[in-house]
Amino acid sequence: MRNAFAEEVTSLAADDKRIVMLPADIGNRLFDKYKEKFPDRFYNCGVAEADTIGIAAGMALCGLRPIAYTINSFITTRCFEQIRVDVCFNNLPVIIAGVGGGLSYSPLGVTHHSCEDIAIMRVLPNMTVICPGDAFEVRAAIRAALKHKGPIYIRLGKKGEPLVHKEIPDLKIGKGITIVDGKELCLLSTGNMLPTAVNVGEILKSQGISAKVISIHTVKPLDKALLSDIFAGFELVATIEEHSLLGGLGASITEWLDEQQMQKVQKAKLLRFGTRDEFLYKVGEQEYARKYFGLDAETISKKIYRAIK
Amino acid sequence: MEDTLHITSKIRGKVLEMAHKAGVAHLASALSCVDILAVLYWKILKIDPNNPKDPNRDRFILSKGHAAMALYATLAHRGFFQEELLETFGKNGTSFAEHPDTGIAGVEAATGSLGHGLPLGIGMALAARIQQRKYNVYALLSDGECNEGSVWEAAMFAPAHKLENVAVIVDFNKWQATGRSTEILAIEPLADKWKAFGWSVYEVDGHDLNQLFETLTKLPDGSGKPVAIIAHTIKGKGISFMEDDNNWHYKAPNEEELNKAKKELGL
Numbered sequence: 001m002r003n004a005f006a007e008e009v010t011s012l013a014a015d016d017k018r019i020v021m022l023p024a025d026i027g028n029r030l031f032d033k034y035k036e037k038f039p040d041r042f043y044n045c046g047v048a049e050a051d052t053i054g055i056a057a058g059m060a061l062c063g064l065r066p067i068a069y070t071i072n073s074f075i076t077t078r079c080f081e082q083i084r085v086d087v088c089f090n091n092l093p094v095i096i097a098g099v100g101g102g103l104s105y106s107p108l109g110v111t112h113h114s115c116e117d118i119a120i121m122r123v124l125p126n127m128t129v130i131c132p133g134d135a136f137e138v139r140a141a142i143r144a145a146l147k148h149k150g151p152i153y154i155r156l157g158k159k160g161e162p163l164v165h166k167e168i169p170d171l172k173i174g175k176g177i178t179i180v181d182g183k184e185l186c187l188l189s190t191g192n193m194l195p196t197a198v199n200v201g202e203i204l205k206s207q208g209i210s211a212k213v214i215s216i217h218t219v220k221p222l223d224k225a226l227l228s229d230i231f232a233g234f235e236l237v238a239t240i241e242e243h244s245l246l247g248g249l250g251a252s253i254t255e256w257l258d259e260q261q262m263q264k265v266q267k268a269k270l271l272r273f274g275t276r277d278e279f280l281y282k283v284g285e286q287e288y289a290r291k292y293f294g295l296d297a298e299t300i301s302k303k304i305y306r307a308i309k
Numbered sequence: 310m311e312d313t314l315h316i317t318s319k320i321r322g323k324v325l326e327m328a329h330k331a332g333v334a335h336l337a338s339a340l341s342c343v344d345i346l347a348v349l350y351w352k353i354l355k356i357d358p359n360n361p362k363d364p365n366r367d368r369f370i371l372s373k374g375h376a377a378m379a380l381y382a383t384l385a386h387r388g389f390f391q392e393e394l395l396e397t398f399g400k401n402g403t404s405f406a407e408h409p410d411t412g413i414a415g416v417e418a419a420t421g422s423l424g425h426g427l428p429l430g431i432g433m434a435l436a437a438r439i440q441q442r443k444y445n446v447y448a449l450l451s452d453g454e455c456n457e458g459s460v461w462e463a464a465m466f467a468p469a470h471k472l473e474n475v476a477v478i479v480d481f482n483k484w485q486a487t488g489r490s491t492e493i494l495a496i497e498p499l500a501d502k503w504k505a506f507g508w509s510v511y512e513v514d515g516h517d518l519n520q521l522f523e524t525l526t527k528l529p530d531g532s533g534k535p536v537a538i539i540a541h542t543i544k545g546k547g548i549s550f551m552e553d554d555n556n557w558h559y560k561a562p563n564e565e566e567l568n569k570a571k572k573e574l575g576l
Contacts, residue, residue, distance in 0.1 A: 058432020
């Protein structure tokens with residue numbers, strides 16, 4: 001995803017002179033082409049996330065479209081107050097892009113894990129939260145973000161994730177994208193779990209269960225119209241995210257369901273897959289970490305099978 | 310400077326009235342920076358109150374947002390909005406919070422949490438470079454604010470990019486909320502710190518209008534560096550029984566104190 005991000009920003013910056021890249025001492029070589037083409041719109045802000053966000057906000061106050069970029073856990077939790085005050089309170093079109101969403105950087109240890117970022121970003125007024133499902137959604141997300149008038153958080157994975165789309169999809173902020181059609185249950189995936197969600201659908205299909213798979217790339221604002229249809233039309237809905245069960249996509253849907261109680265539209269039961277409320281003290285590769293939290297396709301499909309049969 | 314001197318008394322009087330009526334804190338912090346604001350708004354900043362969003366305007370950021378009363382009174386006197394609007398200060402539903410936000414004409418950034426103004430100002434100064442505009446950016450910080458790490462992150466950034474169109478003014482009144490700013494953390498030697506970080510540093514009497522003007526008018530000063538002005542000030546300046554008394558960080562004047570203070574100002 002990160003290569004697609006760098007390529008897409010480089011491509012868009014040719015026409016959009018408002019774009020300024022503000023990495024916080026990360027992306028060695030990743031932005032070489034960008035720097036070569038647009039040296040006047042590239043500032044490495046150093047290992048200084050608070051300053052990076054403030055600079056981005058100052059630029060946005062002057063009509064530019066800065067993109068603050070570093071590792072997810074640093075660009076969200078380290079400078080949360082700058083995001084809250086400088087970007088969100090001033091309601092500025094700053095793109096905050098984090099690389100290494102969820103457990104992408106699992107072997108690097110808990111300092112580099114990012115399983116709380118969706119929760120703390122989505123709670124901020126004016127903020128939009130986008131978690132692209134593959135490299136094509138990354139490109140579409142940046143294009144959409146540059147047309148948006150307020151703050152946006154884009155949660156990237158790492159590099160080399162499997163592609164789900166065949167081309168850049170028509171991504172509208174706040175509108176889910178159906179990946180696979182199905183009848184019996186619906187899988188709502190956000191971010192880098194999308195390929196896993198597709199795998200889960202395939203496993204279930206081999207067991208005679210028809211699952212719809214939707215990419216909920218925008219966690220905030222939620223696609224409420226889509227959710228209404230899904231919860232009225234299916235027996236079971238499962239959310240899948242590489243993020244804490246506290247505060248992420250699943251949690252935001254439970255909040256929405258709570259609001260819907262009086263309208264009695266709900267038919268479906270909700271199963272939520274995410275990371276438990278704990279740090280991973282014994283680390284390993286991303287696949288290892290996902291298995292530890294029950295976020296591998298086999299574990300998810302087994303649990304869904306048991307719930308529906 | 311005679312005219313500006315007259316203005317500082319009027320601003321101080323307004324600030325005292327606001328603090329009294331609303332019963333709010335930070336009066337002494339507001340009084341210490343009135344002279345700096347007056348010189349900036351009447352003598353230095355290229356601004357037009359009738360066109361507050363002019364893209365070529367100079368920018369001023371009150372990074373020490375708790376001195377909002379001084380900024381509000383300054384902006385009103387300078388014609389950004391009618392002074393009567395300040396009557397809503399401290400009342401329910403007002404736009405004039407105890408810390409400023411951009412909903413008010415002339416306010417460049419929402420501040421109130423310390424350590425934000427300089428990074429914002431650097432972003433604005435870089436925007437001038439990118440958009441090929443000629444304006445200066447001034448950020449007014451408190452000495453207590455220099456406790457914040459983000460100030461020093463920003464302090465390292467600006468010289469690295471030879472950002473000459475940004476200036477920091479530290480309202481060095483030697484107090485912060487709960488004690489002497491020189492004792493709570495080791496901020497001294499403050500001027501040397503800014504020098505060591507790569508800034509062109511000036512020390513001035515923050516209540517001497519001529520000295521403030523002479524220094525502020527230099528920006529950019531030709532050194533190829535951003536400018537830091539350490540303005541030595543007195544907290545509660547202008548009112549004899551408030552000067553250098555940190556109780557007035559939180560205390561608001563009663564009617565008797567207000568009248569006494571206004572009398573001292575010749576109002």
